Amino acid sequence: MLSEYAVEPAAIGADWRTFKDLIDRFGTDKGRLISRFPTNWEKKVIQAAKAAGVPDVRMSSIVERLRFSKHKVVDFNRAYDYAADWINNALREHASRPFKAIICDAGKPACAETMEPDDCSDTHALFGAPTSRDVTRTAHQIADALHTITAVSKEVDIVDPYFDLRPRKGNYLATLVSLLARLAGEPGQTKAIRIHFRDHDTRPSAEILARDGSTQVTGLLPPGYSIELYAWSEKHGGEDFHDRYVLTDLGGIMIGAGLSADGPGESTAFTLLNFGHAQKLRSRFSDGSTVYTRAGSAVRIRDSGSAELF
Structure with a gap:
């Protein structure tokens, strides 16, 4: 009843509104879980937000929301090669143990299960999640x-x-x-x-x-x-x-x-x-x-x- 999603830290962290909209769409009660991929996923999101110049007041909100999202971001015991970039890691893992979808910024190497953040609506075939x-x-x-x-x-x-x-x-x-x-x-x-x-x-x-x-x-x-x-x-x-x-x-x-x-x-x-x-x-x-x-x-x-x- 629960689906695992790979969410690119930069895709969710670089914009406050994108972060807020996406993080609220995940959780066990929503039928969707974010894979803690890599294991320091939350730290990577914060780093992406800082690099994008997210204002301090919004940064504080991101940090606080991540702190209370332990039921949304979950470790699925995925392997991660830190010498490779995130999308190539995601595609490699997806080939051996598929995610429901890979959510990443436009222009990245893609597969049929790749989505952009703006596509994440309940009506999308890859994002629909019956509860x-x-x-x-x-x-x-x-x-x-x-x-x-x-x-x-x-x-x-x-x-x-x-x-x-x-x-x-x-x-x-x-x-x-x-x-x-x-x-x-x-x-x-x-x-x-x-x-x-x-x-x-x-x-x-x-x-x-x-x-x-x-x-x-x-x-x-x-x-x-x-x-x-x-x-x-x-x-x-x-x-x-x-x-x-x-x-x-x-x-x-x-x-x-x-x-x-x-x-x-x-x-x-x-x-x-x-x-x-x-x-x-x-x-x-x-x-x-x-x-x-x-x-x-x-x-x-x-x-x-x-x-x-x-």
Whole structure:
């Protein structure tokens, strides 16, 4: 549901209005992410603005906006040759792992997916980005829809009140396995995937969950990954625990019917969330939450297969 764009630092930084218009069109909630390409992309934008003589008051605004754009400019682990210029780097990377589009100034060596900043409108075929769609309820399709946001985020919270690793309670395990297989191909990533579900008296104890969960995911977790399982109960008179989400430090997705892979005959709506709203929802499932109450111990399963309660 998210598309990666290569944006030339000079093309966005040399003019204040261009910068303002473009940066506001990106973000997880917009369906578009700027590739941090090169890794000092923000610094390159500031350098381009200074070189173009952008006034100090506008420079301050550019610096401030970049500081609050961490959910818009994201590291996709792209290789960059500093001995070559930006456009040739972009074209080389695009040939091996395509961007949705390359946004650069006019007159640069081009490919079919090259755009100029003035072309960046929602009606342009390369820039259009739907923020909601139906996803077929197979493990493959659900994992595909979640791959980008979970791969580029440092923190991932999967929220589904009915999430259960027991096969008779829905096919959640297949979705998790399919997603982990995709994440295993992302180099240099380490993270905890936190799974939040609703407590119920038919749920197994944390001790049993640790034992069985470890058996089910051993060998599936990429190096450096762990899974954390949290049970939550509703507060009397408080919020219902019903909605399903995948929430991250970059944003989130609301999921209509849930994450169980119930078959190709069904679909569920995936909708991108406003960044601030996603962070507010994440706080419901964090230490000190005033919305829900942690039920018992949480379970952590490491890539080695070991499990612990905490």
